[in-house]
Amino acid sequence: MEVDATDLPRRLRQETLFARERVYRFGQATPLERLKLPGPGPEIWVKREDRSAIKSYKWRGACNRMALLTPEEAKRGVVTASAGNHAQGVALAARTLGIKARIYMPLPTPKVKQEAVLHHGGDFVEIISSGDSYDDAMAAARQDEKESGAIYVHAYDDLAVMAGQGTLADEIVLSGHGPFDAAYLQIGGGGLAAGVSTWFKTYWPEVELIGVEGEGQASMKAAIENGKEVTLDQVDLFCDGTAVKQAGALPFQICKDSLDSIETVSNAEVGDAIRILWEGLRCISEPSGAMGLAAVLKNREKLDGKRVLVVLCGANIDFLKLGLIAHSAGTAGQTSKTIEVRIPERPGTMLALLDNCFAGLNISDFQYGKTDDSEAWPVFTLHAEDPALLEGVLKKLSSEGFDWRDLTEAIDVSFRSIPLRSDLLQHPAFLRLDFYERPGALHDFLAQRIQGKASLCYFNYQQSGERIGRALIGLDFPSPNERDTLLETIPAQGEGYRLCERLDDEASRRLRGSR
Secondary structure, eight states, rough: OOOOGGGGHHHHHHHHHHHTTTTTGGGOOOOEEOOOOOOOEEEEEEEEEGGGSSSBHHHHHHHHHHOOOOHHHHOOOEEOOOOHHHHHHHHHHHHHHHEEEEEEOOTOOOOOHHHHHOOOOOOOEEEEEEESSSHHHHHHHHHHHHHOOOOOOSSSSHHHHHHHHHHHHHHHHHHHHHSSEEEEOSEEEEEEEEEEEHHHHOOOTTEEEEEETTTOHHHHHHHHHHHHHOSSSSSOSSSSSGOOHHHHHOHHHHHHHOSEEEEEEOOHHHHHHHHHHHHOOOOOOHHHHGHHHHHHHHHHTTTTTTTEEEEEEEEEHHHHHHHHHHHHHSSSSEEEEEEOOEEETTTTHHHHHHHHHHHEEEEEEEEEEOOOEEEEEOOOEEEEHHHHHHHHHHHHHHHOOOOOOEOOOOHHHHHOHHHHHOOOOOOEEEEEEEEEESHHHHHIIIIIIIIOOEEEEEEEEEEESEEEEEEEEEEEESSHHHHHHHHHHSSSEEEEEEEEEEEEHHHHHHHHOOO
């Protein structure tokens, strides 16, 4: 569908009106729901596109475009490329309309999205895995188009596709909950942002429209800054649904004028937004689906008292990825900090640190390995509901004379690379323990069971979301007799902990890097 760029906004509005007549053959309108957060901040409304038939907004554009195929075009079949959600929309339309579709998907596409494509498309779809990225898959699909004569259904760079996405904005306008002061719209190729921003600017001209991109995939931001589409060298794949190297040409023509600004968000901020959507609405978002909320949370103070809209644009996420997100959620923002603290390497100093500086904080992660005879550098991830409390602790560390460094999002900490020098150990023992998730459990264990009897030489602990936190700890003793005495007398279960097992000699040697 050829479109004059100067006439593009008018045509897009017109096509969105026509799309009203087509898309509801394939799916139903989705709800708009209030997300209430404690404390001050904006009034947040969430467009629940995760409640659609394919758990994503992409059915709108794909179905609208395929409903326009002539009988001759339908006979030729369609081909497309997708990281997952657009593919499901094409599959849904293919089965409903009886049209054959070949869908090229990147090799790392989450299995849940591939299975959903087959579920919605049945015998009418064929999945072809190609390349490591969406752009690789699109290149292969475009080659198929040339060779086979099939109709290419673009995921975003198509007027009918953008118009189909615009129907979700039409539903919001008709909901009676608007107008909003601001709307945060995630951007991959830009089809959603283009369709929605055009409709909002038509009916709510005063609304502030903010595009949201991941820090490692900001192709629209780069295009607007350069005045033309820019191809990124690489893109971060955490938010896989928006991992596009180059913004669409048509969406760019719209977004450069319709958007007031573009925000970028980190993976950690997106993970935190996913957690908040779960806690507030009991819904699970895929990373791209939570980007809008991540930007709102990033600007929460500035938005205090305003009414804002976000689009939960998809919920197609692999179950295994939830574990990664659950562990990383909460590391964004002001309520969490990962720090490395220098303390003297002598018995009792770790306990003194917990007593003097960390009172009232939740230690969600603790990593330490002995690497020096005179000083230690344990790493803690600290949480506090009140950001002021966390800042107060950091100031107290400095005032007490502790050297510390901010290691939030440090790579070695994220990968739990915990060094340990076995040549500095005398008679070590390594224990697997569970700590009950309550204040003081770790402190009480060290104070009541270990202080004065052994030195802490290793600690690997991370909250898991269970009622217990699992830990692997190393204790070093002056003599084998003192070691054996403690291990024989320490209760298997005590106040705040339970002792699961002692590592055998072989496992202990592996941990110390010796054979």
